[in-house]
Amino acid sequence: MLDFQPQRFALFKQVTTHTGRQLSLTSAHLIPTDKHGYVMAKNIHTGMNVYVMNDDGILITETVSNVSDVVKQGYVA
Template identity: 80%
Template sequence: MQDQRCFAADSLVTLSNGKQKSIADLKSGDKLLAYDDKTKSVLSTHLLTMLDFQPHQFAFFKQVTTSTGRQLSLSTSHLIPTDQHGYVMAKNIRIGMNIYAMNDNGILISETVSNVSDVIKQGYIAPLTEEGTIIVNNVAASCYATINSHYTAHAVLAPMRWWYSLFGISQKSNEAIGIHWFPKMLYEIASILMPSIIQT
């Protein structure tokens, strides 16, 4: 099993036009829905690239289920916004906590976690959006994992987002299998200089 920091490859992402698309089929430049943590609402953003793209490897995931049956499978250190505890790693999500989900009208609402289980699935994908958040399986989530603060991770990856904003988005940026070189380099540096912010 692989050490991963991503969503399960069978996940679906909602595009800005309301259609759903497999997370494994996303292309850089796709316009999709994300979570605005200032207004607790849905907004539109662009996919910049893949932080990690491993469609064939098997991995362990935490599967979070809400009271309405929505399910999200993501790595244990992946961050999810909650209504009372801020961004929480999936491994620390507990039954009874409230997370944000998008209803059939495209409105973000609070839903109670009814179950958290361990699953094994094939494939894991880590998309990076301009906003740093994303709606996956109609559940709001951060694009970040491993670093224990969404806001720290968002700040650390700012140069990467600026690069894509200044020089454009490559349609081929998500064709490479593996971890993008920039977050890989940052992870290695942080592991040495700031190990306390790294969790798996």
């Protein structure tokens, strides 16, 4: 691990898809998209399609319905 901060608070991007799936990640975290390759979370916006795992463990695309900033405790890199 490069950075282990279980008690520290940090700003995360919370990406919500049209099915309600949520991803919370740092702004610099890379997210795979269908048309733009890997994109930093800070550049993800509503309407983009991102790859996620469905409940059966299969990689699918879902459309981003919301992106917000949230503060959460604890992170590991």
